[in-house]
Amino acid sequence: MHTRQQQLEAFERLLDIMDELREKCPWDRKQTMESLRNLTLEEVYELGDAILEKDSEEIKKELGDVLLHIVFYSKIGSETKDFDIADVINSLCRKLIDRHPHIYGDVEANDETQVKANWEKLKLKEGNTSVLQGVPKSLPALIKASRIQDKVAGVGFDWEEPAQVFEKVKEELAELQEEVQNKDQDNMEDEFGDVLFSMINYARFLNIDPETALERTNKKFMFRFQYLEKKAKAHNLDLSEMSLTEMDKFWNEAKSIKL
Known part of the structure; x- marks a missing residue:
């Protein structure tokens, strides 16, 4: 593994290369945040594939591609004088410190559940009007359902036992079957969505990532x-x-x- 100094030097080299590409490469010079957006989503999915394959060499490459995009957006932000890479990193550092008062303050958190609960309370204090405000609208529906359930559980809106959730799954399946018999397409879709949502919730209680x-x-x-x-x-x-x-x-x- 590399020393901290070598890691910093590698990051500085990346920033230098980004500056040069933005100045001299016609493709890189043409890009905007909007044009990079879909490419970034693609890179994140490619990273996800590599993680599922447990291919460490490919994970390393895909992490590099994601990092490139972060540096690219920051470079564009510096050109419009909105922010630069230092602003991005410093903002992240401040957020990490503020949201970990059990490390950097005097709040106690003895398990993951407490950490999540503190996290959501802090975000509300920061100005969020809802614990669901941070769920991206463009997330795929299955992942979005997982994030919604995680967030509301963080403030105590949750079942107590997996058996309760499984009962809810069975209840939703029965309601779906009833609408199938009624042949009401709109209601069938509603109930099918409820079945999926309850199954995703059950997966959370079983410590299974549904995606x-x-x-x-x-x-x-x-x-x-x-x-x-x-x-x-x-x-x-x-x-x-x-x-x-x-x-x-x-x-x-x-x-x-x-x-």
């Missing part, structure tokens, strides 16, 4: 289906003409393979 769990299932399904495709091709079979029984033979083979 990660669903992505694992996506990858598992894709692997098995692609195995099925390869086997069908190897046997000169057309998937569209195969029976489900024939497909199941290869599918079950794929299920026996550990990923």
Whole structure:
């Protein structure tokens, strides 16, 4: 590992390179915060993929790409004289110190639950009018549901036991089935959303990240289906003409393979 001095020198080198690219590269010079936004989202998802793959080399590369974007936005901010990288870092340092009074002050917090509760109270004191104010509107719905539930739990709006949450899941499933029988499409969608929301809440009580769990299932399904495709091709079979029984033979083979 590098020394603190080497880390600082590496960061300074990145800032120097960013200055040079912004001055001399036609593509870099053309970028705005708006044009970078979608690229940043893409980079974050690529980092997420690398983390799920547990690929440390790829994680390192993707972290670099995310860091580049932070430096890029800060460079643009310095050109408009709104802020620079020092403002970004100092603002972060102030926030971390202010929101950790159990480290930098005289507040006690003996577990994660207390830390979260203190965090949400501090944000309300900072001017937030709602504990949900910090949930980004553009988050994917599944992740947004997790963040909403985390935040309201932080101020005590929560179930006490996992069994209570599972009862809620069953209740929502029964309500969905009732609307399916009624064939009311709008109500079905409402109740289906309630089922998903309650399942995400249940996952939280089981210490399962629902986004990660669903992505694992996506990858598992894709692997098995692609195995099925390869086997069908190897046997000169057309998937569209195969029976489900024939497909199941290869599918079950794929299920026996550990990923």
